[in-house]
Amino acid sequence: MLKIENLHASIEDKVILKGLNLQVKPGEVHAIMGPNGAGKSTLANIVAGKEEYEVTKGSIELNGEDISELAPEERAHNGVFLSFQYPVEIPGVSVTNFIKTAINETRKAKGLEDMPAKDMLKMIREKSELLEIDRKFLSRSLNEGFSGGEKKRNEIFQMAMLEPKLAILDETDSGLDIDALRIVANGVNKLKSKDNAVIVITHYQRLLEYIVPDFVHVLYDGKIVKTGDASLALELEAKGYDWIKEEMVS
Amino acid sequence: MDLKEKIVSSYVAFEDGVDVNTDIHEIRTEAFQNFEKLGFPTKKLEAWKYTSLNSILKEDYSIFPDKEKTINLADVKKYFIHDIDTYKVVFIDGKYSSFLSETTHDAIDVCLMSSALNKAKYKPVIENYFNKVAKQDNLTSLNTAFAKEGAYINIPKNTEVEKPIQIINFTTGSVEATMTQPRNLIVVGQNAHVQIIERHQSLTSNAVLTNVVTEVFADRDATVDIYKIQNDHIAASLVDNTYIEQQSKSVVSVHTFSFGGNITRNNLNFYQKGEYIDSILKGITIIEGKQHVDHHTLVHHIEPNCESHQDYKGIFDERSTGVFNGKIIVEKEAQKTNAYQQNNNVLVSDRSTINAKPQLEIFADDVKCSHGCTIGQLDEQALFYMQQRGIAQKEARALLMYAFANTVLESVKIPEVKERITKLIATKLNVNIGFDL
Numbered sequence: 001m002l003k004i005e006n007l008h009a010s011i012e013d014k015v016i017l018k019g020l021n022l023q024v025k026p027g028e029v030h031a032i033m034g035p036n037g038a039g040k041s042t043l044a045n046i047v048a049g050k051e052e053y054e055v056t057k058g059s060i061e062l063n064g065e066d067i068s069e070l071a072p073e074e075r076a077h078n079g080v081f082l083s084f085q086y087p088v089e090i091p092g093v094s095v096t097n098f099i100k101t102a103i104n105e106t107r108k109a110k111g112l113e114d115m116p117a118k119d120m121l122k123m124i125r126e127k128s129e130l131l132e133i134d135r136k137f138l139s140r141s142l143n144e145g146f147s148g149g150e151k152k153r154n155e156i157f158q159m160a161m162l163e164p165k166l167a168i169l170d171e172t173d174s175g176l177d178i179d180a181l182r183i184v185a186n187g188v189n190k191l192k193s194k195d196n197a198v199i200v201i202t203h204y205q206r207l208l209e210y211i212v213p214d215f216v217h218v219l220y221d222g223k224i225v226k227t228g229d230a231s232l233a234l235e236l237e238a239k240g241y242d243w244i245k246e247e248m249v250s
Numbered sequence: 251m252d253l254k255e256k257i258v259s260s261y262v263a264f265e266d267g268v269d270v271n272t273d274i275h276e277i278r279t280e281a282f283q284n285f286e287k288l289g290f291p292t293k294k295l296e297a298w299k300y301t302s303l304n305s306i307l308k309e310d311y312s313i314f315p316d317k318e319k320t321i322n323l324a325d326v327k328k329y330f331i332h333d334i335d336t337y338k339v340v341f342i343d344g345k346y347s348s349f350l351s352e353t354t355h356d357a358i359d360v361c362l363m364s365s366a367l368n369k370a371k372y373k374p375v376i377e378n379y380f381n382k383v384a385k386q387d388n389l390t391s392l393n394t395a396f397a398k399e400g401a402y403i404n405i406p407k408n409t410e411v412e413k414p415i416q417i418i419n420f421t422t423g424s425v426e427a428t429m430t431q432p433r434n435l436i437v438v439g440q441n442a443h444v445q446i447i448e449r450h451q452s453l454t455s456n457a458v459l460t461n462v463v464t465e466v467f468a469d470r471d472a473t474v475d476i477y478k479i480q481n482d483h484i485a486a487s488l489v490d491n492t493y494i495e496q497q498s499k500s501v502v503s504v505h506t507f508s509f510g511g512n513i514t515r516n517n518l519n520f521y522q523k524g525e526y527i528d529s530i531l532k533g534i535t536i537i538e539g540k541q542h543v544d545h546h547t548l549v550h551h552i553e554p555n556c557e558s559h560q561d562y563k564g565i566f567d568e569r570s571t572g573v574f575n576g577k578i579i580v581e582k583e584a585q586k587t588n589a590y591q592q593n594n595n596v597l598v599s600d601r602s603t604i605n606a607k608p609q610l611e612i613f614a615d616d617v618k619c620s621h622g623c624t625i626g627q628l629d630e631q632a633l634f635y636m637q638q639r640g641i642a643q644k645e646a647r648a649l650l651m652y653a654f655a656n657t658v659l660e661s662v663k664i665p666e667v668k669e670r671i672t673k674l675i676a677t678k679l680n681v682n683i684g685f686d687l
Binding site for chain 1: 629631632634635636637638639640641642643645646649650652653654656657
């Protein structure tokens, strides 16, 4: 599904990714862990197409197609979803109407008609129940005045509505209490299928107790320096990142 | 001959067409002398520091287009709010069009200024209200000097006018530049309620200059809602001088939607002559190219316990320029005044300009006055967020701009007007999305 080869990227002349390789197949869950400043969020933003970053070398392929030149919305239309670490507040646009616009603009890009209002309502009802979202919440302005947990839950609600092929969850666990974490993880698990894939970016092992990864990667200094199974996350939790750094040096 | 000379020298010809032995004509003549003395405003005047009329005063305007023009309803239907039943007072090149209008004398008067100025039965109202609240400045004087035609609306007390009233001025000047000077008078009795939609629309690519004066009187407990739709042809300029006098417990709102036109200047003045009055001034400006829109507002708090609410949003693209000058005067007697003023602007292009100036003169000590003014750009991170969810950049920008302006639309009480404005915004932003936010 996703194939990143030898990716080098920088922002304002600061080199952040230095030859990153990653391959994600349908049905898989990958976790990317690593210390602050390793380039985790940069990777997420680059895959989603944020323009400030410059890809200087390497390639990003989605289902065999190079997406590195596509606009963010085109990548979204191809099934890329990024759950933001810091979801943006958009006063004046309600959650419901934002998601309606997002779905219908995506359909328009694929040459489809708008989703019938009845189907849209049904879907909103189902997905909001899945994430235990109060319906009143849906008529509020997008993320405006939402708590950290509400923002994250709203991200996963949008993910549920958009049904992406590749979902990247950028520190979705930060700001969540244990109940919200369980709800969000449960939502993600229910949306998982053999046809889609999830990349979970996190500092902590906590979320991975609920969303069990097939692979755990350690991102350090712009590269993936270690890959293992779910047990690697436990090891990182217990020992921190210093041993990785030492391993790198030696 | 410059425009001022042309206007001054044509006054004698104008007098041929009106009854000169009336009190009204005395008012006109005095105003004429005033204009002759003052001339057109220049940038030397503080109130015109950021708006120059020079470029539009060079045109050789026909001042009294006297050829009767007819236009087909089918060609201009789109300029009306046509999906609801309304009264209509329509003018073509300053002349009344009975064909396009729907007036009434049934309990209320929705008719013509020319009748009101000439017929005896309207004399008491004219004597009490005509040119009473209008200022004697350059352009108002010019309008008064030639005041002859426009809409005359008189709503008796305790009357709720069911249908909105549309005042539409078309300009056809197919062969020449045209100047018109409509003069409207709106008198709303105690506890009466009326909604008015005003529009100036040029049907030609020749230059048009409209210098309109509207006087509004809202008696005790009256409610008046005025919607000004300014989406004129790029060769058309407008100076809108609106003067509103309110009595106790009246509520008057003016929404101004400025999307089109060349140079647009809105002089909107509120005078609160009683207690517990609410004055609401709102505007959305979305312009591009070399368009210029200037909002000059005045709220004069004269008596205690009154409120005013101002909310102006501006979006300026390309080389467009905007001005917001919001003056609030709170007299010494006007204790317990609540005056709010908000002016937020987005400069979409590096070359667009906004000159924003809140001006508060407060002489009372127990008042709440707040004003906020912001000038910013669209939030790039918000754009990326929206694009990530599949909304293309152009649409994402439009949605952000619409959401930004939406606080002003929320208070529009006529759904069809709101819908029309929403469509105009979508057209203006060149997107095809329904913004049902």
